[in-house]
Amino acid sequence: MARNAADKATSIDAQLRMLAPKKLSEDDKLVEYDALLIERFLCILQGLQGDKIRETVQECYELAAEYERTLDPKQLDEIGNLLARLDPEDSIVTTKSLSHMLILANLAEEVQIAYRRRQKLKSGDFADENSATTESDIEETLKRLVCQLKKSPLEVFDALKNQTVDLVLTAHPTQSVRRIRNCLTQLYAKDITPDEKQELDEALQREIQAAFRTDEIRRAPPTPQDEMRAGMSYFHETIWKGVPKFLRRVDTALKNIGIKERVPYNAPLIQFSSWMGGDRDGNPRVTPEVTRDVCLLARMMAANLYYAQIEDLMFELSMWRCSDELRVKADQLHRASKKDTTKHYIEFWKQVPPSEPYRVILSDVRDKLYNTRERSRHLLASGFSEIPDDAIFTDVEQFLEPLELCYRSLCACGDHTIADGNLLDFLRQVSTFGLSLVRLDIRQESERHTDVMDAITKYLGVGSYRKWSEEKRQEWLLFELNGKRPLFGPDLPKTNEVAEVLDTFHVLAELPSDSFGAYVISMATAPSDVLAVELLQRECHVKKPLRVVPLFEKLADLEAAPAALARLFSVEWYRNRINGKQEVMIGYSDSGKDAGRFSAGWQLYKAQEELIKVAKAFGIKLTMFHGRGGTVGRGGGPTHLAILSQPPETIHGSLRVTVQGEVIEQSFGEEHLCFRTLQRFTAATLEHGMHPPIAPKPEWRALMDEMAVVATEEYRSIVFQEPRFVEYFRLATPELEYGRMNIGSRPSKRKPSGGIESLRAIPWIFAWTQTRFHLPVWLGFGAAFKHVLQKDIRNLQTLKEMYNEWPFFRVTIDLVEMVFAKGDPGIAALYDKLLVSDDLWPFGERLRANYEETKQLLLQVAGHKDLLEAYTLKRIRDPSFHSQSGPHLSKEIMESGKSAAELVKLNPTSEYAPGLEDTLILTMKGIAAGMQNTG
Structure with missing residues (x-):
């Protein structure tokens, strides 16, 4: 299959186009994006590694693409034969290359979705192309509430300014892809010159080569402090500026429905919290010292961000006209500043003249921010600081006071326009982020x-x-x-x-x-x-x-949660302590691992309903804290669908939710992603409160209860009671190899010993995602559907009615259907063939038969002939072109990894000898990139 490089580039381009089932519109350039990036990458690969590696990588890709079209296992055998001929060093380079091709394909898709969305917004079409049930743009949501649902504008405004969405960031794996994404976005802008296009293309190639030259394998687990710094980078890059930009869009949307007021700067629409350095459940690396360090680190970063911005405000607010209140304060500060000889600024800012009163006020704010930052830095470095409390900001009210004074003065002097500029943005940032940037949960x-x-x-x-x-x-x-x-x-x-x-x-x-x-x-x-x-x-x-927030996770705990909360509220001392407000967290990951996705989802739904009833009976406002993961198996899914499918009356303008794993990068990795995320959460929370989803009919509840019993029995009979399951799981999936990836600081198990029960949800989902079998997501659905259909065929009509009318059931089925679209039992069978002992093959075949039966029953309930047929935008490329190499490479490593003579280093400066283990880790990372999640 050897051809010259030019032919290879053409072949790749043609291959990508063949994957598109129909001719695409002028706007839809996803195939071209893929082709450009892959062509650039293959040229770079050829220059760095030579013709042989390029040909090998390209041949792997073409064989995988052929398999995707035909599902012919012979193509998998050809891939296996090709990989078996590679020496250890070429295995590493080939694996790394395929992994990078998948990351680049993901970027092309992200950029194209953003491009399509922006084109729709320009044309006045606010619909979110990923939405199955609703638009998530804030302006369209407000218009729909007022025009279609006949809510008054004042009613909408009152609900909006009083609602709170608290996004809780947890530790996550990272990817360094932002610069490539930025180059690609600019490259396809319509208003760039040919010279600019050429320069951007060169920059794109530099960034691709730099990424390929980087050792992407973690040689040691990250510390909780490392995770905190990585998480905080999103604030510096996107969230810090994204919040005021988003709130201005909310102001505009309100104006368009007749509200002339802006959202108050202290309205708690969006809040941010973190678990990084605070979540010590089963993680011995999170110590009191770590918690102290991450808090000081966040405070230092917050002061630094404010400090850079306050100087911009000082340049902007040069006016001399001010209120008497501000003039008095400015004179006091000016007289005091003459006595202060300790400042460390350039001469211009040492002495601000009294004729510039706003600058006098803000220079004092600047000085205190400098001291606030330095004190945190001293405490972080040595545990001690000589900077006194009166020289820093100790609470946010103290910080807001001079800023509010400037705002009032500008408005009193007729300068509303100036007050509502950068000063308003700054006030909103202070109200959102405070002095701590994020609040750390313990x-x-x-x-x-x-x-x-x-x-x-x-x-x-x-x-x-x-x-x-x-x-x-x-x-x-x-x-x-x-x-x-x-x-x-x-x-x-x-x-x-x-x-x-x-x-x-x-x-x-x-x-x-x-x-x-x-x-x-x-x-x-x-x-x-x-x-x-x-x-x-x-x-x-x-x-x-x-x-204090109790967390209910496992199925039995969720069932008992309402009674436990009622007992707690019966304690008079506690009712007096909480002042009419309580928060309860519900866990999606462990409940799914305990009983399967079907039963866990239904029990989470019922538990919320009952918890709200208990809180109402005691006159307490209850906030639900949703501990959702990034994958469907851990409660993940599109944001607005997740919110709008919650039971009625369970949100009421107050929502906390975890943002985990790769979801952080997908939600906040770029400015437009951050903006869209804030819109989705705000719009969906508002709509759920003002136009709640329908409650299930009694007959729907009865059917769900009956199916949940069957689904739980089916799931537990295989996962916990089948004696062959644990051995099969550990042979057929890379669960035992998960820890080698050093993704996070948390151990993969709560306890060193133990079976499935002690395994954390992330490696549990990760292992099945790698084999594209996704067992934790679908297992139980088929048995439940089969039971009720065999009992009475009329139940099929009831299930279809539930699918068409009940958001919760619709979203549940659609998400599982999406998982089936990502799955491939042929790949799972290949893992069995290469890695599982012969006596366990019948067990694997039984599971795959269950998979196929469940998929057909799911399509029958949804009324679909093919997977995802209701979605107008399907994925043009498939993640599997790397997945097929996974089983072959895993087998090679199992057989060769024991020989020290075969070990080769990917990074020559590393003190470790990773060798073929590097190939395994890169394979797992590549598959995770193709599936767009780890666990």
């Missing part, structure tokens, strides 16, 4: 608090807390909460685990209270779990106690 397992309480009660000589009944625990906790005596001193006997928990509470007491958000308790089952945290906060002198 998460800890309830059993760790029980350990502390047991140590305390034994120290006091009152018995073993661990052995007490729930009633006795509550009685003792409430007695101590109502009392004032200290429970323990420095002489309390402590294990390392008990000391770690107490030291964490001491960090909460030491650092500014606005650094923290919620204290989340995993595995919470009883009121005493919450009261214990309240008591520990008091004992460790936390000045402003964190709100």
Whole structure:
């Protein structure tokens, strides 16, 4: 199959075009985007590695594309024969090349979707092409609420300015693709000159080559501080400027429905929180010192961002006319500044003349921001700072005061236009990000608090807390909460685990209270779990106690959650403490691993309904905190669909949700992505509250309950009760190799030993995603559908009615259908053939038969002949052209990796000898890129 390079480039281009089923419109350049990037990459590869590697990579690609069209297993055998002939070094380069081709294809798709969306917005078409049920643009949502649903503009405005969406960022794997994406976006702009186009093309090639030359394998796991820095980069790159830009668009949308007011700068529309450095549940690397470091790091970064912006405001607000209130304050500050000889600025800014009163005010803000940043830097470096409290901003109200003074003065002097410019943006940033940039949640397992309480009660000589009944625990906790005596001193006997928990509470007491958000308790089952945290906060002198949030994850916990919450609200002390507000977190990942996606989804739906009922009965406003992952198996899916399919009355303008994994890059990696993400969350939350989805009919509920029982039984009978399953899982998937990727600081298991139960949700989903079998997502659906259809064929009509009329059921089915579109049992069969022992082959065949049966039943319920036939925009390329190499390379590594003589280094400067293991890791990363997620 050897051809010259020019023929190869043409072949790739032609191959890509053949993958498009129909001729594309003038605007739809996705194939051209793919072709450009792949051609550039192959030319770079040829220049760096020679003709042989280029031909090998291209042949792999062409064989994989042929398999996608024909699904002929012979093509897979040819790929296997081709890869088997490679030496270890060529295996690494070939794998790395295919992985980069997939990343580039993803970028081409992202840029094209953004381009198409922008063209629609220019033409006045606000529909989101990825939406199956609704538009997510904020302007279109407001217009629909007013014009179609007959809500009054004032009613819409009041709901909008009082709603809150809190996005909680968690640790994630990173990708360095932003510069390539930026080049590609500019390259296809219509208003660039030929010279600019040539220069951008050269820049694109530089960035592609730089990415290829970079060792993309983590040689050591990242620390929680590393994860925090990576997460904070999104604030610096996109979120910081994206928030005021988005809020201006909201102002415009309101104006277009007749509201002349702007959204108040202190309206809490969007808030940001983080788990990076605070989530210690099962992660021994998150220590009290780590929590302290990430908080100080975030405060230092916030002050730095404000500091750069305040100087721009000083240049802008040069006016001399001001209110008397501001004039008095400016004179006071000017007189005081003459005595200060410690400033470190250029001469122009040392002494701002009194004739520029706004600059006088803002120069004092600048000085305090400088000191605030430096104090955090000192504390981070040495744990000590001589900068006094009166020289810094200690709380956000103190920070806002001079800015509000400037705003009031400008408005009083007739300069509303100036006040509503960059100053308003700055006020909105301060109100959104505060002095801490993000609020850090703390998460800890309830059993760790029980350990502390047991140590305390034994120290006091009152018995073993661990052995007490729930009633006795509550009685003792409430007695101590109502009392004032200290429970323990420095002489309390402590294990390392008990000391770690107490030291964490001491960090909460030491650092500014606005650094923290919620204290989340995993595995919470009883009121005493919450009261214990309240008591520990008091004992460790936390000045402003964190709100305590119980987390319900597994199926049984979700079923028991409403009763547990009712018992908690029955405690008078606690009702007085929370002041009519409570937050509850529900976990999508562990519930799915425990019972399968069907049963978990339905139980999450019912639990929310019941929790809201309990809260209403006690007169308490309940905020649901959704712990969703990035993949469908962990509760992921399109943002607006996820929100609009929640039960009615469960959001009511208050929503918290985790943003995990690659979803952070997909949501905030570029300015337009950040803008779209903020729009989607805001618009969908508003629409859910003002136009709730329909509640399920009684007959729908009955059918769902019946199917959930069958689905759970089917799922657990295979995953937990089938004796061959664990062995098959570990042979047929790269679950055991997941840890070698060093994706995050968290161990892949909660406990070193144990089976599926102890495995975390991410590696569980990751393993099945790699083989394109996606078992945790679909297992149980087929048995449930088959049961109700065999019982009464009329149930098919009921299921179709549910699909067409009930958003929750529609979204559930559509997401599973999307997963089937990404799946390929032929690839899973290849993993079996190469890696699984012969005696387990029948078990794998049984699972694949279940897969096919479930897929057909799902299409029958949805009324579709083919997968994703309802979507007008289908993916033109498929991720599988790398996936097919995965089983072959895995087999090669299993057989060759034991020989030290065969090890070769990808990075010659590394102290490790990765060798063929590098090929395995690069293969897994490449498949994850093609599937667009790890787990």
